[in-house]
Amino acid sequence: MANSTSLHVVWLRNDLRSYDNAALYYAAAAAGKDPASAVIAIFIATPGTWQQHHMAPIKQDFIRRRIKQMQTELNEQNIALLTVEAGNYKDCVPIFTKLADAGMVALYGQTEYEQREQQRDKLISQRLLQAGIAVNWYDRLCIMPPGSIVTQSGDTYKVFSPFKRNWLARLREQDISCFPKAKSAALYDADNLVQQLGYARMANGDDSSANYPVAEQQILENMRQFCQQQVADYNDTRDFPALNGTSGLSVYLACGVLSVQQCVNRLQMEAGPTLEQEKSGASVWLSELIWREFYKHILVAYPELIKHRPFQADTAAIRWHNNKSMFNAWCEGKTGYPIVDAAMRQLNQTGWMHNRLRMITASFLVKDLHIDWRWGERYFMTKLIDGEFAANNGGWQWAASTGTDAAPYFRIFNPVTQSERFDPEGKFIRQFIPELAQFNNKEIHWPHKKTTPSTYWPAIIDHAEARKITLALFTEVKKSDE
Ligand SMILES: Cc1cc2nc3c(=O)[nH]c(=O)nc-3n(C[C@H](O)[C@H](O)[C@H](O)COP(=O)(O)OP(=O)(O)OC[C@H]3O[C@@H](n4cnc5c(N)ncnc54)[C@H](O)[C@@H]3O)c2cc1C
Incomplete structure (x- = not known):
């Protein structure tokens, strides 16, 4: 597979952009110094790892769409982007040893913080350095x-x-300051490289993220x-x-x-x-x-957070009720609490949820339904287009009062008051729950007071009662600590 061109290879992972991309910039700069060299980029789709991380199908589709678009954008900068499909993150290692055989002289990429990704990068770095290939990671x-x-x-x-x-x-x-757009002198003909690597070309997505421009x-x-x-x-x-x-x-x-x-x-x-x-x-x-x-x-x-351990160790002993049918009602937006239901429907329909609603729905799952926050954390990941471990874990542990600088456990959102305060005219609720369109601005937050029988889902829990149970669950573990 030997190649007479010296290849500067940029591995795109969590930096899917051509502007302000340190790896692309430095690779192009290095390649520009030697007429016998070229810069190419590679993206490796790893659906096995994505699934393991519960990555939402809509996010997977977004990444695939963005990469296809980036291929066109980078072409205009004379940079070929190879897109391959591998099983999981471990399968990335042999790709780089093969690229080394194909003439790679240097690898460039942006750092990833998760533990296993770091281990993988360390292994790749070791192998390449042993083969005399330069490795450059940028923490941006x-x-x-x-x-x-x-x-x-x-x-x-x-x-x-x-x-x-x-x-x-x-x-x-x-x-x-940001890096300027990288430009390579000539486009390297990388067409047969993917075949040489022995991997399939990256597949297209299902277009479920089509509402998000790429x-x-x-x-x-x-x-x-x-x-x-x-x-x-x-x-x-x-x-x-x-x-x-x-x-x-x-x-x-x-x-x-x-x-x-x-x-x-x-x-x-x-x-x-x-x-x-x-x-x-x-x-x-x-x-x-x-x-x-x-x-x-x-x-x-605290890398052990990746194992979904609570930051406040004492809260690991909380005896969550974990009622499956209540969990399903929460997932489907059928709890009978309109603001919670509208928010969950926004998530299910669009792949995104407003921050205030993430706080309300997370609090409701944990402190009204007494379900382990990790169930909610995982459900969010399977649906969010912006699903991201650190922010999602941080947000859930904040809401569940198990995290660092978290809401104190006795601070329990009242979903009806939150609804009256942050959706005063019920506009958001009406957008996602058309069944409630006929309710006025006051009744829409709690449609169960009407004298006529309500057509809406009955409330699955009484908030005042649930609140007391939450306080008891937390006091139990806090006491046992003393
Ligand atoms: C339970 C829960 C789960 C969450 N899960 C995620 C997640 O998986 N991915 C994610 O990016 N954000 C998450 N957040 C944070 C926040 O809800 C979203 O970043 C925000 O809603 C995204 O919308 P925006 O881009 O319009 O935000 P803006 O209000 O415009 O904020 C700008 C940017 O700041 C960052 N940001 C904002 N708020 C936070 C925050 N509280 N923590 C960390 N970063 C923040 C995001 O990158 C966001 O795009 C979560 C919050 C909670 C309470």
């Missing part, structure tokens, strides 16, 4: 890479506020528009699911179609001094991006 998943924001005694922050203060102080001294220019434009216009109102609108007040960029951040550096750069450019004002839309949006990094730092510092 966060603005402040895990381990870089620590307490004075060098520990990981377990509380968000001081983490954020430190993060913001560091931002002022950090260079977060063209990079359009996605960048959406992000710019958000930073230019909607972000000013973010703090006032972000909690109201009927208002479309959040960016909707999570899938792009989760798959690396956008980098967090691009978002913060643009935010700084558009928001100017308002970014320094504590309650401005821009500063609150920046806080959300910092939450994203906080959970990644926690995951790297």
Whole structure:
């Protein structure tokens, strides 16, 4: 398989973009120094691993669509993108040893934080380095890479506020400029390389994510528009699911179609001094991006979280009721609590759920139905287009009061009051539960009071009773700790 061209190979994983892509940039720069070399990119679909990680079919489809689109985009930059289908993450190792035989002189990629992915990368690095091939990993998943924001005694922050203060102080001294688009001198004819590798070409998806654009220019434009216009109102609108007040960029951040550096750069450019004002839309949006990094730092510092262990060890002993039919009613949006049901239907129908609703539905599953938070965490992963381990695990452990800087266990959302407060006119509920269209703005939050028999699902639990049970479940384990 020997090849006279020296290949600089970029392995695309969680950085599915051509702008601000360190790996592509450095590979093209290195290849540009030697006329006998070329830069190619490779994406390896691993449906076996995706399934193991419960990755939602809609997210899998999104990745496949984005990669096909990226193939066209990279072609314009004279970079061939090979797309292959392998079983699972372990199958990636021999691909690189074969690429080494085919003339690879250097590998470039963006770091992944999960434990098994790190082990795989270590193994590949060792093999390639032994064969004299350079390996370059770039840690650009966060603005402040895990381990870089620590307490004075060098520990990981377990509380968000001081983490954020430190993060913001560091931002002022950090260079977060973005990499320009990489360009290669000539397109390398990589057509027969996939065959040489012995893997099938990447299959197409099922188009279930078709409502989410995949063209990079359009996605960048959406992000710019958000930073230019909607972000000013973010703090006032972000909690109201009927208002479309959040960016909707999570899938792009989760798959690396956008980098967090691009978002913060643009935010700084558009928001100017308002970014320094504590309650401005821009500063609150920046806080959300910092939450994203906080959970990644926690995951790297406490890798056992990947095994779904609760961060607060005592809560492992909680005796969850785990009633399967109640769980099914929650999944299907048939609990009789309209805001919970509308939210779950939004998730099932669109693959995305508003943040306020993620908090309400998660709290309801754990603190009203007394079902283990891990059941909900997994269900979310199987449905979310933006499903991402650190944020999902962090969000669930926050809601379940088992996590770091989590909601205290006695803070229990009342789903009806939450509904009245954050969907006051029932607009969001009506959008996803047409059966409730005839109820007025007051009754829609609790359609069981009507004197005429309700046609809506009966409530599967009494919130006041459920609340008492939750308090008892938590007090039991907290006491046994003393
Ligand atoms: C139970 C639960 C599960 C969640 N699961 C996920 C998940 O799998 N993937 C995911 O990306 N987010 C998750 N979140 C966080 C949050 O709900 C979503 O990031 C947000 O709803 C995405 O919409 P947006 O892009 O419009 O957000 P915006 O409000 O515009 O926020 C901008 C970006 O900041 C990040 N972000 C915002 N809030 C959080 C947060 N609380 N934690 C971490 N990052 C945040 C996301 O990257 C988001 O795109 C979860 C939250 C909860 C409570």
